[in-house]
Amino acid sequence: LMPNAAALTQPKFAVAGVVAGWLALLVLWLPFKLLSMVVTEIGVYALVVGGGYKLGRSLVRLIAFPGSTHRVYGEIEAEFARYSVRMLDASCSNVIEAAEAAIYLGDEDTGDESSQRPVRNAGMFRMGMGDLGPLWRRAGSYRDRVLGMYSDVMSNLVEASEGRPPADDLGAGSGGLNKYGNNPLKGDVGDLSTVTPQSREDAKALSELLHRALVNMDQAERAMGPVLNDKSGGTSRSSTPPEAVAKCRALLRTAMELKEFLPSLRPPSQNDTSNGGGGNSSGGNGDEGNERNGLQSPNQSADDAMANTAGDPSGPSGAVDAVRSGAASVLTVVDPPPHPSPFGLDVLRGCMLSRYKGARQLWVRRPGTKFSGGGGGRVDVIHIPAEGGAATASRGSIPRAVLYCNPNAGLSEVATGMSLIGGNVTPESAQPKGSSGSASFADENCWTDFYLRTGYDVFLFNYAGFGRSHGGRARTKSYKSGCVPRVGRMAKGALWDFAPSAQTLKTDAHAVARHLVTELGVERLVVHGESIGGMAAAGAARRLGEKGAVDMSLNRRASHPALLLCDRSFSNLEGVAQRLVGSWTGDAIRALTPLWNTDVASDFLSASCPKAVASDASDAIIADASSLKSGLALSLELRGGKTKGAGRMVSPPLEYRMSDWEGTGAGRSKFAPGKVVQVPTWPNDRRITENEAFHFAACARRIGKAASSARRRTGYNAYTPATGPSEEEDEGIEITELELTEEDGNINDTGVGGKGGNGGSLPPNPEALLVDAWRSLACTDGLCGLPLGAAIKDGHDAVVSWLCCAVIFGGQVVVSAAQKRALGPGGGGARGTEQTTILPEDFDFRPGGYELTEEDGTGVHPVPLPEVVALLRRALDAASGGGVLSDLAPELRYCAGMLDYVVTRISSAGVVRDSTRALRLKPPLSDGGGGRLGCGSSGSPGRFMDLRCGHNNQYSGEEKEMLRGVLRLVDDDGGNNVV
Numbered sequence: 001l002m003p004n005a006a007a008l009t010q011p012k013f014a015v016a017g018v019v020a021g022w023l024a025l026l027v028l029w030l031p032f033k034l035l036s037m038v039v040t041e042i043g044v045y046a047l048v049v050g051g052g053y054k055l056g057r058s059l060v061r062l063i064a065f066p067g068s069t070h071r072v073y074g075e076i077e078a079e080f081a082r083y084s085v086r087m088l089d090a091s092c093s094n095v096i097e098a099a100e101a102a103i104y105l106g107d108e109d110t111g112d113e114s115s116q117r118p119v120r121n122a123g124m125f126r127m128g129m130g131d132l133g134p135l136w137r138r139a140g141s142y143r144d145r146v147l148g149m150y151s152d153v154m155s156n157l158v159e160a161s162e163g164r165p166p167a168d169d170l171g172a173g174s175g176g177l178n179k180y181g182n183n184p185l186k187g188d189v190g191d192l193s194t195v196t197p198q199s200r201e202d203a204k205a206l207s208e209l210l211h212r213a214l215v216n217m218d219q220a221e222r223a224m225g226p227v228l229n230d231k232s233g234g235t236s237r238s239s240t241p242p243e244a245v246a247k248c249r250a251l252l253r254t255a256m257e258l259k260e261f262l263p264s265l266r267p268p269s270q271n272d273t274s275n276g277g278g279g280n281s282s283g284g285n286g287d288e289g290n291e292r293n294g295l296q297s298p299n300q301s302a303d304d305a306m307a308n309t310a311g312d313p314s315g316p317s318g319a320v321d322a323v324r325s326g327a328a329s330v331l332t333v334v335d336p337p338p339h340p341s342p343f344g345l346d347v348l349r350g351c352m353l354s355r356y357k358g359a360r361q362l363w364v365r366r367p368g369t370k371f372s373g374g375g376g377g378r379v380d381v382i383h384i385p386a387e388g389g390a391a392t393a394s395r396g397s398i399p400r401a402v403l404y405c406n407p408n409a410g411l412s413e414v415a416t417g418m419s420l421i422g423g424n425v426t427p428e429s430a431q432p433k434g435s436s437g438s439a440s441f442a443d444e445n446c447w448t449d450f451y452l453r454t455g456y457d458v459f460l461f462n463y464a465g466f467g468r469s470h471g472g473r474a475r476t477k478s479y480k481s482g483c484v485p486r487v488g489r490m491a492k493g494a495l496w497d498f499a500p501s502a503q504t505l506k507t508d509a510h511a512v513a514r515h516l517v518t519e520l521g522v523e524r525l526v527v528h529g530e531s532i533g534g535m536a537a538a539g540a541a542r543r544l545g546e547k548g549a550v551d552m553s554l555n556r557r558a559s560h561p562a563l564l565l566c567d568r569s570f571s572n573l574e575g576v577a578q579r580l581v582g583s584w585t586g587d588a589i590r591a592l593t594p595l596w597n598t599d600v601a602s603d604f605l606s607a608s609c610p611k612a613v614a615s616d617a618s619d620a621i622i623a624d625a626s627s628l629k630s631g632l633a634l635s636l637e638l639r640g641g642k643t644k645g646a647g648r649m650v651s652p653p654l655e656y657r658m659s660d661w662e663g664t665g666a667g668r669s670k671f672a673p674g675k676v677v678q679v680p681t682w683p684n685d686r687r688i689t690e691n692e693a694f695h696f697a698a699c700a701r702r703i704g705k706a707a708s709s710a711r712r713r714t715g716y717n718a719y720t721p722a723t724g725p726s727e728e729e730d731e732g733i734e735i736t737e738l739e740l741t742e743e744d745g746n747i748n749d750t751g752v753g754g755k756g757g758n759g760g761s762l763p764p765n766p767e768a769l770l771v772d773a774w775r776s777l778a779c780t781d782g783l784c785g786l787p788l789g790a791a792i793k794d795g796h797d798a799v800v801s802w803l804c805c806a807v808i809f810g811g812q813v814v815v816s817a818a819q820k821r822a823l824g825p826g827g828g829g830a831r832g833t834e835q836t837t838i839l840p841e842d843f844d845f846r847p848g849g850y851e852l853t854e855e856d857g858t859g860v861h862p863v864p865l866p867e868v869v870a871l872l873r874r875a876l877d878a879a880s881g882g883g884v885l886s887d888l889a890p891e892l893r894y895c896a897g898m899l900d901y902v903v904t905r906i907s908s909a910g911v912v913r914d915s916t917r918a919l920r921l922k923p924p925l926s927d928g929g930g931g932r933l934g935c936g937s938s939g940s941p942g943r944f945m946d947l948r949c950g951h952n953n954q955y956s957g958e959e960k961e962m963l964r965g966v967l968r969l970v971d972d973d974g975g976n977n978v979v
Helices: 002-009 011-064 070-106 122-126 129-161 197-223 242-265 286-292 302-309 319-334 345-354 389-394 447-454 483-495 502-518 533-545 573-580 584-592 600-606 628-638 654-662 690-714 766-778 788-794 796-823 850-855 865-881 889-907 909-919 957-973
Strands: 360-365 378-384 398-405 457-461 522-530 563-567 611-615 719-721 738-740 943-946
Touching (some): 070 319, 345 360, 398 447, 502 522, 533 600, 600 628, 690 796, 766 788, 788 796, 796 909, 796 943, 889 909
Parallel strands (some): 398 522
Antiparallel strands (some): 360 378
C-alpha cells in the first residue's frame, strides 16, 4: 500500500505513472492497430497466432537440433580459430629457435658484440653443434604436422574460392601421402564461402606465407644436411656452413613475418575489449577494426557490436546492455553472420582429411521429393578407410564399414576432435605436443579411431541443415551487409529455407546407407547412432530392411545391415523433454510438431537385422525411464509390441494416487478403492500386466514411506548414511542407503541385517526389520544399471519401466554371468550354449570383499534379487506379531512375490535360451512357447549393453571391449544373423 499512498500524496508520481502506462500501452497497441488497417482485425489475430506457432516450432527445432544453429557451429569455428593460431604460433617459435641456433653457431664473429646475432634465448650462448639435431627434428615435426598441413588446406581452399583446380604444390611422398606425410586432400573440401571477404584475403596471405616458410625451411634443411646427418653428434664440425646460414636467415625472416601476422587471424571475442578483434594487431577500435573483419561499422554483426562496446565505460549499462545482448543472441541465430576468421569449418574439415590415410569427401544426393523428408539437396559425407581399405575401395567393394550418425549437436567436422593431434598418418612419437596435450591413434578418443583400429571403414556425414549438407537448393554464398538484406535473409529463412526435422534425419541416414551398399559396394554395414543419431540409425535400418528397398543383385546383404547399434538414445523425444524440462513439454511438442515421428522404439523393433541397444541408467540427459531401453521393454512387456507413447510420463491410476495422498495401503483408498491385484506366477502368466506393474510400484513406494517414518520416529542413530543425505527425497521417501552398526542398544540383540541371528529370547524389532527391508528393497539390483530406490524416487512410471527392463533385458545379464561362471575354473561349460543353468549367485554382481566397504560406510552395492526376496519374506514372517509390519503385510507380500516372479522367469529354460540368442545377436525363437522374452511376434529387443560412461563421454576400456565382442559376432556370422 505504501507505493500507492505515495502516488496519491505526490501528484507528479501519479502523473508520471499514468503517462508511462499509456505510453507502454501505445507502443504495444499501435503496431497492431496500424497492421489491422492493412490486413483487417481478423488478419492480425491470424498473424499473431501463426507467428506464435512458428516461433514455438523454431524453439523446438532449436532445442532438438542445436548443431544446425550458428550458436553451436559458430563457437566451434571460434574455438578452432584460436587453437589454430596457437599451433601455428608454436610452430613459428620452434622454427625460429632452430634457425637462430644455426645462425648463431655459423656466425664467424666471435667477439662480445652478441647483439649482432639474432639471439632471442640466452641459453643459446651455451649451445653446441650437437644441439642442432634435436632442435631441427622438433621443428621438422611442426613443419610436417602443422605448417605443411595448413599450407595444403589453405592453398586448396583459396584455389577453390577463386575457381581454380587445386594444385599439388607439396609433392608426393611415400605410402600415398604427400611430401610432409599428410593425406592428400580429395573431394570438395570447401571454398571459404562462409567467411568474410577480409578473411578470404587473410587466407590467401596466410597460404603464401606458409608456402614461403616451407620452401625456405626445405632449402635450409638441405643446406644443413651435412650438419644434421653428422653421425659424430656434431663433434666433427665447429660451425654451420655459410650457405646454410644464408638459408636460415631467409627462413628466420619468413617465420618471424608469419608469427607477426598470426594475431590478426584471431576471431573477435566479447572478452577482448581493447580492440574488438581478439588480439587483432592491425584492427584496433572503431571502424578500422570492423573493416579488418570484413564488416562495415554501420552494419556490423551484433556480436561484433557487443564486443566493441562491452568495455566502453561511457556506454549504456544495466537493462540496455541486457536487451542488446539478448538481441545479439537472437540475431546471430536467425541471421548467422560470416565467420570473421579464415579458420572456419572448411579448414577444420581439411585438417581432418589430412590426418587420416585415404580420407576423402563425397556428396550423396537426397530424395528429390518432399515425401518422407526429402526435398532434394545433398549430404556432405566423409569416408575414412581402414588400413588397406583405400585399395579395396578402389576395386569397387568395401568389406566392412560403419555409418556413424551424429548426436543433435554433432558435426562430422568435429567427429574426430578439433585437435591436430591424432589420426593415423604418423606414429605417436612424431606428433607435436600442443597446448591440449598428446593423443595418438591408439588412444581411441573418438569413434573414428575405435572403428578404424577394429578394421572398419568409417563414414561420417552431416544431416541436411547441419554444416554444408542442405535440402533443396544450396545456401547462398554471398553475404550483403545492411538492414534491408538482413531483413530479406531473415524472411527467407523463416518462410522458405530448409529446416531439419525428425523425418529429414532418418531420410539422410537412409540415403547415405543406401548409397554405401549400392554405389560403393559395402558388404557388411554397421549403422551406429548416438543420442538423437539413434533415431536416424533406426529409421535407416528399418527402411533398408524393407522388401525391395535395395536391389539384392547388387549386394546380398544390402537389405539387411550387419548391425544396428542405438547408443544412449531415447524412445521418443516427448519423453525426454518431459523428464528434462517438465511434463507440459510433451503436449507442447506434439502440438507444435504434429507431423514429427520420433518413435525410435518402433523403428528399432521393425528393423529386420541384428541389433543392439546401449544405455546408461545414470544418463544426465536422457532419463532411464525415457531411454530406448525402457521404451522397448514397456512396449514388449505391457503393450504387445505397440510403441506409441512408450517412455512418456504416465500418471498412475487414480486409486494409487489417492492411497498415496491418504497414506493408506496400495489400492486401499477410501475415496477411490481399487480392485484386488494378484501377484503374477510363472509359467501361468507369460507377461506382467500394466495394473500389476503399477501395483508393484505403489507397494514399493508405500514401504519406503513407512520405513522413512519409522526411522524418523524411532530416531535410530545406528543407521549411518553411506553417501550422505539425499536432497531430493520424494514426499518423505528416503532412499539413502543405510548401514546398521552395533551402537544402538537393541540392534545387536535382534540380529537385524542378517549379522548374527536372533541371539536370545527377544523378538525381532519390527521397525528395525522394516528399515532393513527397505534398505534392501531400495538397493535391489534391477540388472540394467538402476537400483529400485532411484526408480521409486522418480515416480510410479519409472518403477514400471524398471520392472519391465528387468524381465526383458535382465535375462541377458544373468545368462552372461552364468556363462562366465561355467567357463571359470572347474566350470566345464561352453560359451553360447542355450542350456545354461542359472544359479542364485548369477544374480550377484557385488565385488569380492564388498562386506568390508559396507561395514565401514565407504560403499554400498546393489543387492541381488534372490537376497531381497529372502529379506522381504523374513520381514513378512515377523508381521504376524502386529505393529507396523502387520499394516504393511500386503505390500511386503506383493513386492516379494513380484521379485520372485522376475527371478523365476529369468531362470526358466525358455528365457535362458532366448537370452543366449540375444547375446549372439539372434532373434528369439517364434515357436509360440512361453520361453520368449515377452516380445511376441512384433520384433526382437536386441542385445543389451549396460554402460557407465554418461551421455557425452567415450566408452570405458571395458565397454569398448564389450562392443568389440559384438562386432566379432557380426564378423563371425558374416552378417547372416537374420532369421
